[in-house]
Every structure is written in structure tokens, then in C-alpha cells.
Amino acid sequence: MAAPRVLLAGWWFAVAAVAAAGVDALGVNWGTMSTRRLPPKVIARLLTDNGFRKVKIFDADERTMKGLAGTGIETMIAVPNDMLAAVADYDRARQWVKDNVTKYTFDGGVNIKFVAVGNEPFLKAYNGSFDHVTVPALKNIQRALDEAGHGAAVKATVPVNADVYDSPASNPVPSAGRFRGDVAGVMTNMVRFLNRSGAPLTVNIYPFLSLYGDADFPLDFAFFDGGGGSAKPVVDGRVVYTNVFDANFDTLVSALRRVGLGHLPVMIGEVGWPTDGDRHATAALAERFYAGLLKRLAARRGTPLRPGARIEVYLFGLIDEDAKSVAPGNFERHWGIFTFDGRPKFPLDLRGGGDGRPAMPVPARGVEYLPRRWCVLNHISAGGGDDDDATAGGRVADNVGYACSRADCTALGYGCSCGALDARGTASYAFNAYYQAQGQVESACDFQGLAVVVHDDASQGACNFSVQVVGSGAPVAAEVTTVAAVLVLVPLFLVLL
Ligand SMILES: *[C@@H]1O[C@H](CO)[C@@H](O)[C@H](O)[C@H]1NC(C)=O
Ligand SMILES: *[C@@H]1O[C@H](CO)[C@@H](O)[C@H](O)[C@H]1NC(C)=O
Numbered sequence: 001m002a003a004p005r006v007l008l009a010g011w012w013f014a015v016a017a018v019a020a021a022g023v024d025a026l027g028v029n030w031g032t033m034s035t036r037r038l039p040p041k042v043i044a045r046l047l048t049d050n051g052f053r054k055v056k057i058f059d060a061d062e063r064t065m066k067g068l069a070g071t072g073i074e075t076m077i078a079v080p081n082d083m084l085a086a087v088a089d090y091d092r093a094r095q096w097v098k099d100n101v102t103k104y105t106f107d108g109g110v111n112i113k114f115v116a117v118g119n120e121p122f123l124k125a126y127n128g129s130f131d132h133v134t135v136p137a138l139k140n141i142q143r144a145l146d147e148a149g150h151g152a153a154v155k156a157t158v159p160v161n162a163d164v165y166d167s168p169a170s171n172p173v174p175s176a177g178r179f180r181g182d183v184a185g186v187m188t189n190m191v192r193f194l195n196r197s198g199a200p201l202t203v204n205i206y207p208f209l210s211l212y213g214d215a216d217f218p219l220d221f222a223f224f225d226g227g228g229g230s231a232k233p234v235v236d237g238r239v240v241y242t243n244v245f246d247a248n249f250d251t252l253v254s255a256l257r258r259v260g261l262g263h264l265p266v267m268i269g270e271v272g273w274p275t276d277g278d279r280h281a282t283a284a285l286a287e288r289f290y291a292g293l294l295k296r297l298a299a300r301r302g303t304p305l306r307p308g309a310r311i312e313v314y315l316f317g318l319i320d321e322d323a324k325s326v327a328p329g330n331f332e333r334h335w336g337i338f339t340f341d342g343r344p345k346f347p348l349d350l351r352g353g354g355d356g357r358p359a360m361p362v363p364a365r366g367v368e369y370l371p372r373r374w375c376v377l378n379h380i381s382a383g384g385g386d387d388d389d390a391t392a393g394g395r396v397a398d399n400v401g402y403a404c405s406r407a408d409c410t411a412l413g414y415g416c417s418c419g420a421l422d423a424r425g426t427a428s429y430a431f432n433a434y435y436q437a438q439g440q441v442e443s444a445c446d447f448q449g450l451a452v453v454v455h456d457d458a459s460q461g462a463c464n465f466s467v468q469v470v471g472s473g474a475p476v477a478a479e480v481t482t483v484a485a486v487l488v489l490v491p492l493f494l495v496l497l
């Protein structure tokens with residue numbers, strides 16, 4: 001019976017290789033900036049159920065690591081920006097590796113493949129705060145990995161924002177790409193080091209942000225099916241670019257060529273499309289974006305400057321995070337391919353068949369919800385009483401402002417999923433968001449007597465009034481950044497209530 005068994009093994013090998021062809025490069029970012037977090041084990045199962053074999057996290061949080069332990073999922077852990085200065089000291093870097101890598105390196109531990117040293121440390125918005133510590137930190141972490149015996153299996157890299165390179169305004173084509181002036185020296189040192197250590201460079205590329213940031217940006221150019229669309233292609237010598245992803249990636253390749261490292265491997269640390277918080281952030285456009293992206297990854301088309309290259313990609317992101325800073329825009333809390341509670345938003349071809357037959361991803365299993373209760377504006381107390389209309393409206397507006405400064409109201413913006421609610425609906429949405437974020441404690445549905453708990457789903461049309469999950473770990477407070485949006489709403493109350 002030996003011969004058939006060998007044959008069988010060979011057959012299995014072939015099948016596995018075919019099945020993995022498209023999938024092997026696909027990873028996803030798992031962020032935890034949520035007021036109430038799903039248990040890490042639920043998330044780990046969501047990953048494996050959907051065929052993700054790689055994940056990128058933003059720290060080395062013990063609870064997250066315990067969730068990943070034993071799953072075999074290849075993991076990129078991270079040194080957050082606020083620790084870069086510390087690990088620029090070698091003893092601390094060695095301690096970091098001992099605590100956050102060695103500790104998990106055992107049978108049934110975490111399959112750590114990369115350490116991200118910082119997260120977009122050279123972003124213009126940081127004003128150079130991390131320019132001098134990032135490369136020393138990178139070198140220390142890699143040296144500490146090497147000395148602890150992990151060096152062959154675990155590589156240190158730095159995820160950079162796509163704003164570390166550009167083309168001159170006088171010649172805005174990918175082949176003219178170069179590192180941004182103020183970080184050119186640091187970037188050059190860094191990529192030389194990555195080349196020596198055998199690590200890839202990691203870059204985050206967001207076609208959505210190109211569109212968001214430029215009113216004249218041609219919509220079709222953000223997608224991979226834009227060739228025949230209305231977007232005018234970018235002609236660069238003999239190369240024609242029909243989408244911004246390729247153009248952006250090749251600008252980086254040109255910048256690398258300029259410093260003699262045109263072949264340095266490049267991974268995409270983040271790429272994705274949000275589904276709410278902006279008029280272009282919709283499930284339909286996200287579906288279109290991912291369909292094009294996943295199809296071309298499966299086909300291994302590479303880009304014009306790296307034809308046929310296999311590009312390793314981490315999607316951004318896994319689930320919506322309602323406590324992320326909205327400084328970049330209200331869409332920040334809506335990047336998930338799953339909702340905050342692990343429900344898929346749109347079909348996509350995660351298995352990487354590239355056959356153009358996307359399917360709805362598998363929802364999270366074992367999610368525990370708070371009771372089916374909502375907090376809404378009490379129509380009687382808001383409209384009646386001795387207050388005149390303007391006073392009542394002002395009181396509601398103040399309370400909405402309070403709720404939205406502590407919970408997520410980003411769906412209320414113009415063109416967003418709850419943007420069409422009237423003033424009463426808006427107030428109810430805000431009260432409910434706060435009540436849920438606070439774990440439905442009774443005191444969180446008062447708002448000076450304006451609010452009441454109801455037991456019928458208060459959702460209105462496409463606008464979902466969520467019931468939160470039981471959640472694990474300490475809740476993260478939502479950042480107080482929606483004040484501007486709230487101020488815009490105030491006049492509405494004075495008119496409508
Ligand atoms: C290991 O990582 C955790 C989580 O990111 C962090 O809190 C801790 O300080 C790190 N350990 C060291 C020694 O820096
Ligand atoms: C960067 O500089 C701008 C303008 O000077 C300032 O508003 C911003 O807070 C600074 N950011 C950081 C992270 O230092």
C-alpha cells in the first residue's frame with residue numbers, strides 16, 4: 001500500500017498548491033481602537049474562517065497575542081511610534097524582543113514573521129518627530145532579533161505612508177519618483193539597512209485618500225477597472241497607467257531605483273476602502289475596489305515596473321473601529337470589511353480564486369450582544385413642557401454634542417448612512433450611540449430627561465442603530481473629535497424641533 005499513499009500525498013500537495021496560489025499573499029490588519037472589543041478568540045476564528053493566513057496588528061498586546069496563539073496565522077506585530085525613542089536604546093530593544101517575541105516562540109505560541117518598527121513614522125503630519133529615532137530603532141530591533149536567534153524567521157520592517165515619495169510637479173510621472181526631500185536621507189539609510197537584513201519595505205497605499213483629498217481626482221482612476229472609464233490615463237514614456245495604485249507603487253519603485261535598490265521587495269502594509277463617513281465611502285465602491293484588487297493579486301500581474309511580481313498585501317482593515325481618531329476624516333471609523341461586530345458588509349473574493357465570483361465572507365461566530373435595547377429621544381419631554389421651542393432645541397443640541405463627543409456619530413455626516421435623518425432621528429442616533437458605547441448602563445440614557453430606553457429596533461432605513469457587543473477588556477474612549485460635525489447640527493434643532 002506504500003505506493004498509493006505516496007501518490008495520494010503527491011496529489012494532495014498539488015491540490016494544496018493550486019488552492020493556495022491566490023491566497024498566500026493575502027493578509028489583513030486587525031486594529032483594536034474600539035469602545036467595546038470582540039474577544040480575541042472570536043477575531044482569530046473570524047480570520048481562519050475566512051482563509052486569512054496573515055495578520056498585522058499595531059502593538060504586541062498580550063490579549064491579542066493570546067487570541068492568535070496556536071492558530072499558526074503569520075503575524076506582524078509592532079513597536080508603536082510612541083516607543084520608538086525608547087527602543088532606540090539597545091537594552092530596551094532587547095527587552096522588547098524578549099517580552100514580545102521570545103515569549104511567544106514556543107509550540108502553540110504565535111507565528112511571528114515581522115516586527116513593524118513604528119507606523120508611518122515619517123508622515124508629514126508628525127513634523128519629523130520620529131525622523132531621528134526610527135532607523136536606530138529598526139537596527140536595534142533587528143539586532144535583538146538576531147541575537148535572540150529569531151533573525152532568520154523574523155524580520156523588522158517599517159510601514160511607511162505613501163507620502164514619503166513623490167514625483168516633481170514639473171514631471172509628475174511614476175518614473176520620476178524620488179523620496180520626499182526632508183526624509184530622503186533617512187529613507188535611503190533605511191532601505192539600505194532593509195536590503196542588508198533581507199527584510200522588505202512596507203508601504204501603505206490608499207487610492208481612496210487620493211480621491212478624498214482632491215476634488216478633481218478622476219473617480220475611475222481609483223479603481224482597477226478604470227481603463228475604459230472616463231479617467232484619462234497617465235502616460236509615462238511607453239507605459240500607460242490606468243489606476244492610481246500602480247502609478248503610486250511604481251513611483252516608489254523609481255525612488256528605490258534612484259538609490260540603487262530597484263529590486264528591494266515591497267509589501268503593502270495597508271490597502272482598502274471605507275464604507276461610511278464620506279460620499280465616496282460606500283459598500284458599493286468598496287466592493288468595486290476590492291474586486292479589482294483581489295483579482296489582480298490572484299493573477300499576479302504586478303505593476304508596469306514590476307511585471308508579474310507577487311505583491312504581499314495586508315487589507316485595511318478587518319473590522320470597523322469606532323474609537324479611531326477622525327482627524328483624517330469621518331471615514332476613519334469605517335474601514336472594516338466587517339462591521340464592528342463581525343458581520344460582512346459586501347461580497348469579496350477572499351479565497352483568491354480570481355474567478356470573478358466574490359462571495360459574502362463568513363460572519364464572526366460566538367458574538368455576544370448586549371440586550372436588544374435602544375436609547376432614543378423621548379418625544380414627549382423634548383417637545384412639550386414649559387420650554388419654548390428654541391430652548392428645547394438648544395437643550396437637545398447640547399446633549400447631542402455631549403453624546404457625540406464620547407461616542408461615534410460619524411454616520412450622521414452629509415452623504416453618510418444616517419445623513420438623511422431629521423433632527424429628532426439624529427438626536428436619537430446620538431443618544432443610542434452613547435448608551436451602547438457605555439454598555440447600556442441606565443445612567444447613560446438620561447440626557448437631562450430627554451431620552452428613553454425602547455425595546456423595538458430604532459433603526460431607520462439604511463441607518464442602523466446598533467446594539468453593542470458585550471466586549472472584552474478595558475473599553476477605549478472615543479476621541480473627542482466630532483465637535484465640528486456637532487456644531488453644524490445645532491441650527492437644525494432650532495429650526496426643526
Ligand atoms: C511589549 O509590548 C507591549 C504591548 O505593545 C508593551 O506594552 C510593552 O512595553 C513591550 N515590552 C517592552 C519591554 O517594551
Ligand atoms: C505639527 O505642526 C503643526 C503646525 O505647526 C501643528 O499644528 C501640529 O500639532 C504638529 N503635529 C505634531 C504631531 O507635532
Ligand SMILES: *[C@@H]1O[C@H](CO)[C@@H](O)[C@H](O)[C@H]1NC(C)=O
Pocket residue numbers: 192195196259260261
Ligand atoms: C543589497 O544587499 C546585497 C546583499 O546583501 C549587497 O550585495 C548590495 O550591495 C546591497 N545594495 C545596496 C545598495 O546596499
Ligand SMILES: *[C@@H]1O[C@H](CO)[C@@H](O)[C@H](O)[C@H]1NC(C)=O
Pocket residue numbers: 341461462463464465466467
Ligand atoms: C443592523 O445591525 C444589526 C445587528 O447589530 C443587523 O442584524 C442588521 O442586519 C443591521 N441592519 C443593517 C441595515 O445593516
